[in-house]
Amino acid sequence: MFESGEVQAPYPQYRCPVDGEDLPLTEARITVTCERHRPHEEPPVFTVREATSADRKAIELICDRVWGETDIDCFGKAFDVLAGENLVAEVGGELAGIVSLAIDRGEQAIVMLSVYPEHQGAGIGGALVREAIARTERAGLPFVKVATTNDDIPAFYFYQRLGFVVYEVDCGTVVDHHGEVLSGFAGIPIRDEIRLRRSAC
Ligand SMILES: CC(C)(COP(=O)(O)OP(=O)(O)OC[C@H]1O[C@@H](n2cnc3c(N)ncnc32)[C@H](O)[C@@H]1OP(=O)(O)O)[C@@H](O)C(=O)NCCC(=O)NCCS
Numbered sequence: 797m798f799e800s801g802e803v804q805a806p807y808p809q810y811r812c813p814v815d816g817e818d819l820p821l822t823e824a825r826i827t828v829t830c831e832r833h834r835p836h837e838e839p840p841v842f843t844v845r846e847a848t849s850a851d852r853k854a855i856e857l858i859c860d861r862v863w864g865e866t867d868i869d870c871f872g873k874a875f876d877v878l879a880g881e882n883l884v885a886e887v888g889g890e891l892a893g894i895v896s897l898a899i900d901r902g903e904q905a906i907v908m909l910s911v912y913p914e915h916q917g918a919g920i921g922g923a924l925v926r927e928a929i930a931r932t933e934r935a936g937l938p939f940v941k942v943a944t945t946n947d948d949i950p951a952f953y954f955y956q957r958l959g960f961v962v963y964e965v966d967c968g969t970v971v972d973h974h975g976e977v978l979s980g981f982a983g984i985p986i987r988d989e990i991r992l993r994r995s996a997c
Contacts, residue, residue, distance in 0.1 A: 811913035835917030847882035870943035895924040904932040932996035941993035947980030960992035
């Protein structure tokens, strides 16, 4: 985890599909292509499984790179990823992505979803969310919900493609929480929490 006062270079969260350069969040840009053009000519083979205590360090690392901590604020409260139900995707025995789940007010919440840049666009994020939906149905819960922020266009696209719909927007909550306006995807100011959900079946 970050030490107090330590200055961290922004960790690359995306990868340019044109030249393969790793991109910090604010330097990523979006483009429109046809559906035939995929980021990977040969998508990697991956597996999805429940996390075990042996995954703790790898989970801390991916949280650190995306959020700087393992406590995630959403839906008006803080969730500890390490205390959640975590599913991990692996490529070649290495952690490629994670979804962290918690039950909040009778609904399944996706507290965090992250896929490492080199593995994005290969279906891993979709597979993790589909497994979360299947678990929600098995648990008899009505909805799976997720919170994203106004800047995060890739996530907003991604969740709507998976059948999630917006049900609530908490305007200005991210600014209130941080006490300042942070720059997010492509340098867009992060202000609002956008909440989406879909039924579990
Ligand atoms: C949003 C996110 C979870 C999507 O995961 P993913 O594994 O790339 O998603 P999939 O491959 O299952 O793609 C599903 C859809 O989302 C789109 N998509 C979303 N983000 C994408 C990305 N970064 N790269 C390529 N495709 C992306 C895909 O095009 C695909 O849509 P399509 O079927 O219409 O083509 C992932 O991009 C992510 O983790 N972003 C946040 C940044 C982050 O946390 N980085 C890790 C830092 S260490």
